[in-house]
Each structure stands twice: as C-alpha cells, then as structure tokens.
Amino acid sequence: MILAVTVLGVLVVYHLTRSPDKPADLRSQITTYLVAALEQSPPNYHDHGDHPGATEEARTLCATRVFGFEPTDATQLADVRTVYGHHFCVMAKKGIPWEGAPKLVGPFVADLTVNPPRVEVAAPTESQTFAERVQQLIPEPYRAQAFEESLEPTAMEELRRRYDEAVR
Numbered sequence: 288m289i290l291a292v293t294v295l296g297v298l299v300v301y302h303l304t305r306s307p308d309k310p311a312d313l314r315s316q317i318t319t320y321l322v323a324a325l326e327q328s329p330p331n332y333h334d335h336g337d338h339p340g341a342t343e344e345a346r347t348l349c350a351t352r353v354f355g356f357e358p359t360d361a362t363q364l365a366d367v368r369t370v371y372g373h374h375f376c377v378m379a380k381k382g383i384p385w386e387g388a389p390k391l392v393g394p395f396v397a398d399l400t401v402n403p404p405r406v407e408v409a410a411p412t413e414s415q416t417f418a419e420r421v422q423q424l425i426p427e428p429y430r431a432q433a434f435e436e437s438l439e440p441t442a443m444e445e446l447r448r449r450y451d452e453a454v455r
Contacts, residue, residue, distance in 0.1 A: 316364045317353050321397055324404050325349040325376055345389075346453050349376040350446040352438050354394075354429035370397040371429045373437040374408070375446060379453035388450070393417075394433035396424045409433065 326347050353372040361367045371394070378389045391408065398405040409420040425433045438446070 313356075313362060313364065313367075314353050317356060317367060317370055318351050320364060320399075321351050321353075321370065321372070321374070321404070321406075322349050324397075325351070325374060325406065328403075345378040345380040347376055348379050348446060348449050348453060349374055350438050350442045351375075351395075352442065354425075354432045364399075368398070368400050370399060371395075371425055371433075372397070373433065373435075374406075375437045375443070377446065377450055379450050381454050383454060385447065385450055388454075392437050394421055394425055 326349050328347065351372050351374045353370060355371050356367045357369040358366065373392075373394050375392045376390065377385070380388070394409040396407050396409075398407075407424060409417065409424045411417045411420060415423070421430060421433045437443075
C-alpha cells in the first residue's frame with residue numbers, strides 16, 4: 288500500500304541503531320523527516336479501516352527505525368532518494384487505551400524524490416504474503432532487519448509515553 292503523506296514540521300528524533308560508517312546526523316534527519324511526514328498524514332492513509340480511532344479527530348503518532356538509504360554515500364538529506372526502515376504508527380484518540388488503539392507496524396520503503404514522500408509498507412496483499420512483500424520491497428542487505436523488532440526499546444517507550452499524554 289502506498290501512503291500519501293504531507294510534511295508539516297519537525298518532530299521528535301528517536302534513538303537510532305546506526306552503523307559507524309553512516310553519519311548519525313543524517314540518520315537523525317531522515318528519521319525526523321519521515322516521522323513528521325507520517326504523523327501529518329490523515330488517518331485514512333494509514334489503512335486502519337473502520338477501527339476505533341480511525342477518524343480525522345485521531346492524532347497519528349509514529350516512530351521509525353532506519354535500516355539504510357540510497358545512495359549509500361549520501362551526506363545530506365537532500366541527496367537521499369530512497370529509505371528503508373521500520374515504522375510503528377498508532378492512532379491516538381481520547382478515551383481509547385493503547386491496547387485498543389489502531390496500529391500500523393512494518394517495514395517500509397520511502398521514495399524521497401517526490402514531495403510529499405511516497406511510503407510503501409510491506410503489508411500482505413490478496414496475492415502476496417508478508418514475507419513475499421518484504422522480499423519485493425526491501426533489498427537483501429536490509430531484509431533481515433525487516434523481520435526483527437520494529438523499534439529500539441527507547442523509541443517504543445517514547446512513542447508509548449507520547450500516546451499516553453495525547454489520550455489524556
């Protein structure tokens with residue numbers, strides 16, 4: 288599924304797992320950009336259907352973990368064309384506890400050559416399993432990470448804290 292997203296601002300930068308050969312600052316910039324884009328997109332673009340909270344009144348909260356990007360030698364956000372990672376978005380609506388909130392979690396590929404960026408999530412389809420979608424979208428060097436936990440523990444704790452605050 289392709290998510291249409293609009294970038295409106297800079298949001299929280301999450302702790303990232305990074306390789307020593309990648310500039311931490313660039314990974315942080317990518318994460319901030321993608322989180323902002325995902326959080327500013329309307330809830331219906333997160334494919335939550337008729338689940339409770341999937342209305343325009345719901346606030347979308349997201350976190351991401353970046354596996355890698357292309358070109359791999361990019362040194363600034365403007366040079367990055369494609370991003371591979373994992374995202375976790377939750378619809379925050381007053382009165383809905385975390386356990387009942389609609390969530391969308393999974394590996395993604397983001398095309399940053401268009402504005403707003405185009406994000407495609409490796410979700411199963413009628414004709415493809417989750418594993419097949421991951422193999423289709425995520426290049427081999429990042430595939431193993433696509434099947435691991437979606438976020439670092441600190442990023443998940445921060446997302447949960449933000450959720451609890453938003454639904455009060």
